Amino acid sequence: MNNLEFAKIFWQIAEFLELKADNPFKIRAYRAAAQNIESLSKSLEEIYAQGGLKAIEEIPGIGTHIGQKIEEQIKTGKVSVLTQLRKEFPQGFLELASIPGLGPKTALLLKKLKIDSLAKLEKAAKSGQLRDLPGFGAKKEKNILRGLNLKKASHGRFLLDEASAHAELLVEELEKLPEAKKILPCGSLRRGQETVGDLDILVVSDKPNIIMDKFVKLAMVKDILAKGETKSSVILKNGLPADLRVVNEKSFGAASHYFTGSKAHNIHIRQLAHQAGWKVSEYGIFNQKGQQIGGQTEADMFAKFRLDYIPPELREMRGEFEAAAKGQLPKLVELSDIKGDLHLHTKATDGLNSIEEMAEAAKKLGYEYILISDHTQSTRVAGGLSESEMLAHLKKIKAANKKIKGLEILAGAEVDILPDGSLDYPNKILNQLDIVIVSIHSNFKMPKEKMTQRIVTALSNPLVKIFCHPTGRLIGQREGYEVDLEKVLPAAQKYNVAIEINAHPQRLDLTDVYCQRAKELGVKMVISTDAHSTDQLELMKYGVMVARRGWLEKKDIVNTQAVRDLL
Ligand SMILES: [Zn+2]
Ligand SMILES: [Zn+2]
Known part of the structure; x- marks a missing residue:
């Protein structure tokens, strides 16, 4: 069994426990373990073979409790807790409960109609059968169809x-x-x-x-x-x-170009070849006599057409050919340009590791600085800190900064933007932070205009430096809130607030297209992981991919700068 399959066991246990409204700390521990297992560089089976249960337990985020389940899986081929949980719920339940807007209670009701699959649910919702269930109505039925569509859109992705x-x-x-x-x-x-x-x-x-x-x-x-x-x-x-x-070796360039796509980009290359009287295929560039005249390297695929090399992330027909012909392609930001991570959580709220552990892990990545940015009081589900707790936490951050050499640990908070656009702490607390980053974590269902105003009001506070996960979407799970980015981005520029590209693969928020727009408007960007554990610091590469797809260069990204230029 590979690590991803092990991780899946714990994702599923967490989901079942959540449906049972079990202890949230326990659920969080399972999720954290799953996440950690996914990012391990060595296989659990190998670790177990070499060091037994003890070695497994020593993996961060695993411990005795989860370690024993890993051992059970290796020895018996199953985890009895999961087998038991599966028995407690009807067939197809997890799948049904995973539909956005449906939830476990409703999923249980569906049993009455003998609905145990997404296909049956869709049929029932479309034929109006659901509205007869207790507590249902036409509106809820519509919501379920919407959730099904969202699920379908991400299905297979x-x-x-x-x-x-x-x-x-x-x-x-x-x-x-x-x-x-x-x-x-x-x-x-x-x-x-x-x-x-x-x-x-x-x-x-x-x-x-x-x-x-x-x-x-x-x-x-x-x-x-x-x-x-x-x-x-x-x-x-x-x-x-x-x-x-x-x-073959001699087709490598053409094949890698062909299979990388995008389709639209490839069609354009074929048209260019046609104009030159050549042919392009996955095997190479060929002249009229059928002789290969290029395509051994990928650079050939552009050089033959007098184009600069177009990096894969730009091959989307968003102006890359025009820019490549004029020698005006951006020099895209790279992972190695990143000097620090400005959004991360610790055990003080819903993170898994201590300030020191996060700092040591960041040092290993070669970073110069991190910003500890735990949740504030309104985000109770994530253990948000009250004002006095935050002040105590600040002292700990400062103490850790003194203790740990070779890395600057900045003190911050991910401050909630309240429904009226005010912030979750008064300025006298915010003043004591090195960098204030702000987010929306509640009241998602506001009308677009109100939500936009809420955000713009928050950004106008001169203490605010970064606006995080700007649309709030979770890919495949939740659409973002309604917001007019054409108003938010200019406001960010005006108030000198950087916009975050959240690198978590489920967020990737801001999206590539809006990154390009933000750059046009002169908005500064920052790429952050929102790490809740040391391993998640390595998610940075996905944020860098989004930035590259958004044509961003090193100079567009705040956290490519040295710490003295940040503050
Ligand atoms: Zn957040
Ligand atoms: Zn966060």
Whole structure:
């Protein structure tokens, strides 16, 4: 069993416990464990084989309780707690309860109508059967249909971190074959799209049959859809489809360009080739005699058309060809440009690690600074701090900053924006923070104009420096609140507030297109992880992908600056 499958066990336990309204700390612990397991670099089975239960328990966020369940799974092939929980709920329950706006209570009611799948639910909602259930009505029925559509829209799409982790596992396995000379995950993953429908792995080899044999027999493969000489398609155990193609060395550039897409971008390249009297395919660039005149490297695919190299994240037909022809492509920000993380949580609220642990982990990433930004009093579900608790917390942050060398620990808070646009602490508290970052965590259902005004009012407070996860969306789970970004972004520029690109794969908020717009308006951006554990600090790369898709350069991003320039 790989780590992602182990993690899934704990995600599911957490979901069931949440449905039972069990202890929130317990639920949080399971989720944190799942998240940590997903980001481990070594497999749990390996760790267990080498160091037994003790080694497992020492993994951050695991401990005795969860460690024993991992051991149980390794020894017996199941976790009895999960088996038991499954028995307590009707068939298909978890799937139904996961529909946005439906919830566990309603899901239980559906049993009366013998609804145990999404398909049956949709049919019942469309035919008006649901409104006869107690507590239901036409409005609720409509909400459920809306939730179903949201679920469908994300159906079959995987979050960037899950897709990326699976691609890495595949690459790792294929790298064991000396016959695989080059391996490159292409497709929407390489372009950094916020969700991924399938993996496209490209391999260079003279012995495609050896590569194919290994690929379809990997332990992480569930079903083989097709196995050919140079192309195979499988479904991985988590449901993610994966295609593998093998090409010759001399086609590598053309193939990597072709399989990276986007489709619209590729069509344009083919048109350029047509105008030049050539042909472009996944095998190369060919002249009229059918001789290959380019395509061994990806740079060829642009240079042959007198274009600068277009990075994968820009291949979306948003002006990249015009810019490449004029030598005006941006020099995109890179992960290595990032000098610090300005949004993270600790044990003081809903985080998993202490200030010191977060700081040590940030140091390992080579950062110069972090901003500790725990929740404020109104966000009770996340353990938000009262004014006096915040003052005590500040002292701890300052003490940690003195103790830890080689990293600046800044004191901050993720301050709630209240419904009227005022902030969750008075200025006399905010004044004591190094950097104030603000967010919306409640009253999502305001009319657009009111929500926009609420945010603009908050940004006008001169103590506010960063506006976090600006639309509040959770991919596949919750649409963002209604807000007019065409008013918020200019306000951010006017009040000198930076807009966050939240790097958490479920948020990726602000989105790429609006990043581009923000840049046009002269708004400063910041990329933050919103890490709730040390491992989550590594989510930064996904935020960088969004920034790159938004054409952002190092100079557009606040946290590429040294700490002295921040404050
Ligand atoms: Zn937040
Ligand atoms: Zn946060």
